Amino acid sequence: MSSQDAAPGDGTPNAQPSSSTASSIKSFISGGFGGVSAVLVGHPFDLTKTRLQTAGPGVYTGAVDVVKKTLARDGVSGMYRGIVPPLLGVTPIFAVSFWGYDLGQKLIFRFTPTRESKKLSTSEYAVAGFISAVPQTLVAAPVERAKVLLQVQGQGGNEQKYKGVIDVVRVLYKEGGIRSIYRGSFATLARDGPGSAAYFAAYEVTKKALTPAGSSPSDLNLGAVIFAGGMAGVAMWSIAIPPDVLKSRLQSAPNGTYSGFLDCARKTIAADGVTALWKGFGPAMARAFPANAATFLGVEASRKLLDKYI
Template sequence: MQSGDPSEQATPGKITIKAPVSASSAAAENVKAFVAGGFGGVCAVSVGHPFDLTKTRLQTAPPGTYTGGLDVVRKTLARDGPTGLYRGVVPPLLGVTPIFALSFWAYDASKRLIRVLTPNRAESALTTGELATAGFLSAIPTTLVTAPVERAKVLLQVQGQAGSGTQYKGVADVIRHLYREGGIRSIYRGTFATLVRDGPGSAAYFAAYEVTKKALTPVNASSSDLNISQVILAGGTAGVAMWAIAIPPDVLKSRLQSAPTGTYSGIVDCARKTIATDGVKALWKGFGPAMARAFPANAATFLGVEASRKLLDGLF
């Protein structure tokens, strides 16, 4: 499997300075990162959506609605059948290609930007801190797509729980309702909370993946020599690293995006009211399902990214 940045295929232990990249080559790398990221996102949603639905319902339901993640699954299956576990899957499937495509493209672009800003580098390979910085920067443009997709997904996921009726017929219906309710501002509710979650989360995500790949790469070998099981391990580790720190802001994001208009004035108000009502432990609701999802979903993500990237490298 091949990593997204050719400059990082140097032999360990040797100082390698990357030659200037032509405009056509840079454009090709951008396309590859974009397409591979989108394919990885489809893999992530296919594997991880039932876990994500369970997490969201735990985070947003009134106290006492569920006893835990397994209770969410049991009640969802009893009410809606197996397809109920994929309620709200359309928004992430529709949005996942641009979200993950933007994320992996922005990550590669951020790594190139860091190199441009540090021209007198002793080595081509970025440090762990620089990889984390690139990961954080990748979340900024991605949030513009992630926030409205997450808003629609959360509203679809929580409808029907605790005996509530079905308000929305699908993602298009959600967007129409939100626009009539409050225009673009309503559609983008929770954008800052999304960035608060995804900035640090993406920093941990990409840095953990790169560090784990480096640790698994044999001496005098390239990361392109990693086998499928090693890519799965690195991808799963990245997911665990991200969600280990992302749950509290994710809880606040889910509550902001699912609550009636006027319930919260922002993420700080949401945090204050959540802690006052349910205690600090409420900020960790959904931790179990999120962590259960983290490894398989993100292993699938990076496996999809690496496999599609290898295919694209063979094409152009």
């Protein structure tokens, strides 16, 4: 977000900036650029993570083996398989996420009218972050479902069932309607709720730590904001992997494999042990900093251009 927007940033409600139509449009567009930047940088890591999480025993020996086999079979373009769904979904996902974060902050202020401080505490930032994940899930869950199915097809010699993202949606709807498209929604919220809480809290804490005495976080240079964004990504993925593993398995498994989130957790642990819940941790953490640094770089750079010309 731009330093001209209060969320995330200075701990005060984003009342006037968010009420401006022009500012809302700029935030939406710059958030989309940030999301596109994150996908372009982070997708190969994400594909590696997802394939590790969903492959059967013995298919891969580790993250490097996933990359080697993918490149050997499909070339460099294979590392970007399944990229269309997140590219199509990043604009609304990021827009809704940051809108939800702003809403969460406003709700906290509304329900604490007698508070003495006009700034939120770290725990309150975390609560606002968790709130942001609720509306975000409505957009993110079907995008994640399509992305996962495209990422995992072809591994282990499986058939190429889907021709592209539109074909995924068409087949899923034919097989089970809207419910099939939204499979894994609870798992998505279980990942993004705590993850977003850690993400936004870490972002605010890092910005505060980098702010010189007597200055405001809104005065930080671009490098500091990028670093804060990268650290926010690391904080999120340090706790989000277990529900992400279950989400990937739920969304990629044939119909009837799991009855729900808890059943997936039980069967995963029974079959592969507790350590299975941490599959893909390496690629996720390798992706976390550069992808989220790219996010904030895209947001800030595009917002400055928009402010200059619009």
